[in-house]
Amino acid sequence: MSLLIQGGMAFLGSKFEQKDILIEDGRIAKVGNALKGDEVITAAGLLVLPGLIDPHVHFREPGDTYKEDFATGSRAAIAGGFTTVMDMPNNAIPTTTKARLEEKVKLAKEKAICDVLFHFGGTDSNFDEVKRADPGSLKLYLGQTTGGLVLKNPSSLEKHLRNFPKEKPIVLHACDHSEGEEENLGKTYATIENALSLAKKTNSTIHLAHASTGKEIQLSLRYPRCTVEVAPHHLFLSRDALEKLGPYGKVYPPLRTEQKRIMLWSALDRADCIATDHAPHTIEDKERGAAGFPGLETSLALMLEGVERGLLDRIWVAQRMTQNPARIFNIKGKGRLEKGYAGDVAIVDPKKKWKIEGSMLETKCKWTPFDGMEVRGKVHTVVKGGKILFEKFQFVA
Numbered sequence: 001m002s003l004l005i006q007g008g009m010a011f012l013g014s015k016f017e018q019k020d021i022l023i024e025d026g027r028i029a030k031v032g033n034a035l036k037g038d039e040v041i042t043a044a045g046l047l048v049l050p051g052l053i054d055p056h057v058h059f060r061e062p063g064d065t066y067k068e069d070f071a072t073g074s075r076a077a078i079a080g081g082f083t084t085v086m087d088m089p090n091n092a093i094p095t096t097t098k099a100r101l102e103e104k105v106k107l108a109k110e111k112a113i114c115d116v117l118f119h120f121g122g123t124d125s126n127f128d129e130v131k132r133a134d135p136g137s138l139k140l141y142l143g144q145t146t147g148g149l150v151l152k153n154p155s156s157l158e159k160h161l162r163n164f165p166k167e168k169p170i171v172l173h174a175c176d177h178s179e180g181e182e183e184n185l186g187k188t189y190a191t192i193e194n195a196l197s198l199a200k201k202t203n204s205t206i207h208l209a210h211a212s213t214g215k216e217i218q219l220s221l222r223y224p225r226c227t228v229e230v231a232p233h234h235l236f237l238s239r240d241a242l243e244k245l246g247p248y249g250k251v252y253p254p255l256r257t258e259q260k261r262i263m264l265w266s267a268l269d270r271a272d273c274i275a276t277d278h279a280p281h282t283i284e285d286k287e288r289g290a291a292g293f294p295g296l297e298t299s300l301a302l303m304l305e306g307v308e309r310g311l312l313d314r315i316w317v318a319q320r321m322t323q324n325p326a327r328i329f330n331i332k333g334k335g336r337l338e339k340g341y342a343g344d345v346a347i348v349d350p351k352k353k354w355k356i357e358g359s360m361l362e363t364k365c366k367w368t369p370f371d372g373m374e375v376r377g378k379v380h381t382v383v384k385g386g387k388i389l390f391e392k393f394q395f396v397a
């Protein structure tokens with residue numbers, strides 16, 4: 001059985017063009033005009049994107065499955081147009097050994113409906129374990145955040161940079177959780193500057209997680225082997241929202257001043273990818289001060305709303321949610337609509353207006369800081385490995 005996605009505006013890497021996409025045996029077999037297939041999805045008037053790739057999610061399993069697990073997290077991913085996500089290691093029991101990584105891989109295989117890749121966590125002592133596990137990427141926490149996985153010994157960063165293969169990305173969390181106030185931002189910048197000068201010495205590949213200020217993007221440009229991601233919530237929310245959100249507005253890095261939010265937009269052009277930093281916490285945990293927002297089901301819509309408002313270019317957005325994360329994290333065979341690539345496709349209605357509501361979300365946490373916001377752009381259909389998982393705005397039974 002082949003699947004034909006017919007007549008949509010397909011994203012071809014540097015342009016949108018009306019093309020049919022034929023998927024056979026789970027892979028893209030042909031991109032062309034007037035193609036024929038067994039089963040047909042009509043995509044006229046819709047955007048056809050490679051399945052989105054999110055380099056930064058927290059699916060909480062094992063350890064905190066009351067917040068999220070691979071089943072609910074991956075449903076949120078698919079509903080948001082993401083067919084591949086990269087899960088962070090800061091679980092209650094962190095992903096810092098080969099055995100724990102293998103356990104996660106196994107659980108995800110059993111429960112997830114999207115592809116889940118894993119960032120491995122670096123500690124002050126697990127250098128040999130990193131070598132044994134041989135992960136695709138390493139996450140280093142240079143400041144405290146949820147879960148308590150953090151490097152305490154100042155020499156550990158350089159040891160990890162020397163220990164890890166040069167061509168694989170090391171993801172840095174540079175903000176510290178004590179950093180609520182503006183003046184402490186200096187500490188984040190110093191942390192990044194220090195890390196990048198060490199990386200230059202060791203010739204390492206660096207990816208900066210969740211840049212929340214324009215200055216972080218500018219710092220990333222000082223080292224050619226450094227890439228940087230931005231989360232939509234730092235583009236669409238500032239500290240001004242805290243009055244309304246209260247404890248629900250708590251996130252790391254924190255929401256910045258309105259001026260800094262605007263400066264982030266000014267520097268955004270040089271960012272390499274958009275990451276949701278999907279970090280679900282229950283309503284009870286938020287009331288008790290947990291930091292983090294769910295993001296998988298709102299991020300694409302927010303970026304497309306940015307396009308509708310004339311703030312963003314649609315091609316720019318598509319690149320940063322598909323082929324760029326695939327390139328940065330060496331994810332082979334994904335992120336493009338080309339022959340031989342995975343039959344993972346997100347079909348989107350770019351004009352469809354909808355109101356974000358926490359209670360409607362697939363994520364276990366059932367709340368969102370964007371509750372009540374009207375956006376334009378909705379995921380219409382999602383195909384994963386040639387199978388239709390989501391169609392006409394809902395999951396296939």
Ligand code: NCD
Nearest residue numbers: 058145146251252279291292
């Ligand atoms: C994340 C979490 O809850 O795991 N929280 C957050 O506010 N972003 C951790 C993190 O990404 O720092």
Ligand code: ZN
Nearest residue numbers: 056088277279
């Ligand atoms: Zn995170």
